[in-house]
Each structure stands twice: as C-alpha cells, then as structure tokens.
Amino acid sequence: MPVSRLAAIVLLPASLLMGAAAPAQPLQVPGLLQQQQGNGSSSTEVLGSEQAFVLTPPAPSAIKTEGTRQLLQLHWRIEPGYYLYRDQLKLSDAQGQPLALNIPQGQTLTDAFFGTVQVFHDELRIEAALPQRSEQWPLQLQWQGCAHAGVCYPAQQQSISVQQLGQLASAEAASIDSAVEAIPISTSSPSWLQSLALPASVLIGPMALPTMALALFLAMLLSQWWARRQQLRLEQAVDALLMRSFLVGLLAARLAYVGQWWQEYLQPVTHSAASVLQIVDIRDGGWNLWAGLAAAAAWTLWRARRNTALRRATLQALAAGAFILIAAHALRNWVEPEKPAIPAITLVTASTQTVDLRSYQGQPLVINLWATWCPPCRREMPVLAQAQKEHPDIRFLWINQGEDAAAVMRYLQAMALPLPQVLLDPEQRASAHWQQRGLPSTYFYDAQGQLRGMRMGELSRASLAEQLTRIAPARPPAR
Incomplete structure (x- = not known):
C-alpha cells in the first residue's frame, strides 16, 4: 500500500473526531505589561x-x-x-x-x-x-x-x-x-485504579487534543497494521474492506448520537433553519461508540459473507482497534479519577463584585472557561446562554481567562450574558486549578460540589444536554 494512502487512512479518523478537538485553542498568557497614560503616547511598567x-x-x-x-x-x-x-x-x-x-x-x-x-x-x-x-x-x-x-x-x-x-x-x-494536633492531615494518594484514569485532553505541542480522538487514531493505526499483514499473507483485500467498515461505523456512531438527542438538534438556539446543520457539525464530539462498533462489524460480516478468510481477517483487524477504543472509553468514563473540588479562589464579576467560587456550592453548577479571542468559545456562548434561561435551577458561570476587563466588557456589549455570572480571571488561576490548557473548557458540578463531567472543546445543544443530565434531574416534559 502506498505510504500516502496509508497516511490518509490513518489521519481520516483523527480529523473526523478531532473536529471537536481542533476548536480547542491553546491558552495565551497576555500579562499586564503596559498601561496607557494621558493621550496614550506614553506607557509605564505595571507590576504583577x-x-x-x-x-x-x-x-x-x-x-x-x-x-x-x-x-x-x-x-x-x-x-x-x-x-x-x-x-x-x-x-x-x-x-x-x-x-x-x-x-x-x-x-x-x-x-x-x-x-x-x-x-x-x-x-x-x-x-x-x-x-x-x-x-x-x-x-x-x-x-x-x-x-x-x-x-x-x-x-x-x-x-x-x-x-x-x-x-x-x-x-x-x-x-x-x-x-x-488533632487536625487530620490528608496523605492519601490516588488508588492504582484512579491512577489509570485518562484525562479529558492531552497536550501535544501547542495543541490540546481530546483523549478519545487520540485513542481513535491509535486504534486505526493498529487495525491497519494488522489488516496489511493479513492482506500480504492471504492475498485478500483486507485493508479496503476495513476502511469501508470503518467509515460505516463512523456514520452509524454519529447517526445514533443524533437520534438519541434529536430534540436538541431540531430545536435550534436561534429561529433559523440553518441551525439544523448542526447535525453534520461533528465538532461537538457527539458519537455513540457502541453503535459504531456494531455497525462496522455488521458491515464486515455482510460484505464478506461468502469469503471466510477475508471475513475473519477483517474482523480481527476491527477487534484490535475496538480493544483500544473500549479500553480508552472505560478508563475515561468508568474509572473515576481524583476529582478537583470547586476551587477556593475569589474572582471579580463583570459587575465589579467579588465572589468566592465555593459560595455556589449547593446547586448544580456549570463553569465555562473562555476568552474573546477563541472562536469556538464565541460560537458556543449562545448555546450556554440559552441553556441558562431554560435551566434556572442550574447556575452557569463564564470565567474569562487571561484578558483585561476592558476587552471582556467590549465583547459583552454584543452578548446578552448576566453580568454577575461573568467572572474575570486575568491570572488564569482557574485554568491552573483544573490543569486545563485548551479553550473552551467546561466543568459540570452537582449540588454536592462533586465534579461529574467536563468537556474540552465546543459544546452544542446536544452535547450540553448530555452533560446536564449528570448534574441535575430530568425535568418533566412541558404540557
């Protein structure tokens, strides 16, 4: 197989699933270096x-x-x-x-x-x-x-x-x-199982990529390597069938997710038919792993129903990739890592009030880290603002990272957000607490202050609704 074709096959899954990863921008650190004086012709150093x-x-x-x-x-x-x-x-x-x-x-x-x-x-x-x-x-x-x-x-x-x-x-x-002397000093360390838990994202150079996107990349590499070996041994078109099965699996994984959250996809944030195009916008990371694996296996069985050797070799290649995906899914979603609590930091709201983040404990909480220079942050902002209106029992907080108040206020003039819920964090202490290096990043806490989920990358109505089910009981349908 030509190297260029192999590279295209390997990079395709990563590019498809990393549609959710690509919007995650690396954090900038714009420090307070200069402050204009007078008519702006002179400047002076400002200390940290x-x-x-x-x-x-x-x-x-x-x-x-x-x-x-x-x-x-x-x-x-x-x-x-x-x-x-x-x-x-x-x-x-x-x-x-x-x-x-x-x-x-x-x-x-x-x-x-x-x-x-x-x-x-x-x-x-x-x-x-x-x-x-x-x-x-x-x-x-x-x-x-x-x-x-x-x-x-x-x-x-x-x-x-x-x-x-x-x-x-x-x-x-x-x-x-x-x-x-009676104060207990915590010396506990993560259990061996907690130490295996995968983070939400991995930093590679200047890019922060979702862990499951990297798992898909590795799964396809292993599957393609095994398919190539079997093809040379059996002289059967194993790699071609593997590629088709993989594409069928991706399509099924997306359609199953859209079907699960169809009301959110067909209920646009704004009254515009163009919002329905969110169905094909895979940047929200909406996939159903199990539907994708089942569809890929079913396609292989049907296409190779008369060729036992081809069927067996392709299923083996699929199984190798599926093992990596299932293991990564389990370590990401089923193994609970040490969950960072709501940080004990005090920030300033856009309405010039100081607030301690711990004061919000006692109600479901959504914390969104964002910046005005981040395109996916701006795209998902209407989704979050609309969700706050629809879920008054959940408190949404927007913590700006690394920007001064003037830049934030200019942006908020065009965005109808509740000013007391927009917080300024020019020193990016929130990002340091959650050890997150990509924007946007969103954290979901239940009423007991337990972290129940996080999303690095752009949120759609569907992916946001999926996360909200983890921190708040479902509301009865409107009559």
Missing part, C-alpha cells in the same frame, strides 16, 4: 500582583496573646504607586466563616472600580483572632489592590495552616496546640 503587594509569611513570632485569645499579626509591603483596599481584607476559617480582623483606618480614595473606599499605601499591619477549634483550620486570607496607573487586580488568596505557624511560643497557646 505578587510584586506589588508582598505579604510577609506568617511565623510563630507573629503570634501574641491577649487574655485567652491568640492574635496573628499580618504585614504587607506595598510598592509605591499601588494600594490595598480596606474592605477587601478578609479572613475565613475552613468552613468559610469570617474571622475577626483588627484593621486600622485607611486613606479615603475615590476609586473607579469600587467607588469611595479606604485604601493603604506603603505598608499595612493588621491583627487576626486565631480560631480555637481544630476543624476551623486551615484559614483562608484574602486581599485585593490596584495601581494608580489604572490597573486593578483580582483578589489574592493564601491559605494559612497550623504547619506554617509551627509551635506557638506562649504557654497560653497550649489549648490551641492540643486542638490543632
């Missing part, structure tokens, strides 16, 4: 938040005793030209309950982001009352600041654990010492 606001690491020497209370002294060094908000200084325990802070009065400032506020320059020292119960640890500290140049940063967070503070020096701290 970690350099602008430096928190002295908490240590045992920072703890003092007042009666029966233990107070932790916290100190920030603030670079010239930057300031911290007084109202954004918060400390909470492991249950999310706020802890008392002793904060001095700051300077009054009219801020374009939060209005009239009190801020601190140069340095800040505060005191925090330490909790007495072991279940309240570790603590979560939050602060937020801006630059006078006009750049505002998202809220920063740091966890404070007993291990960081070490042994308290004072004798009066014995009660806390005995309590915190």
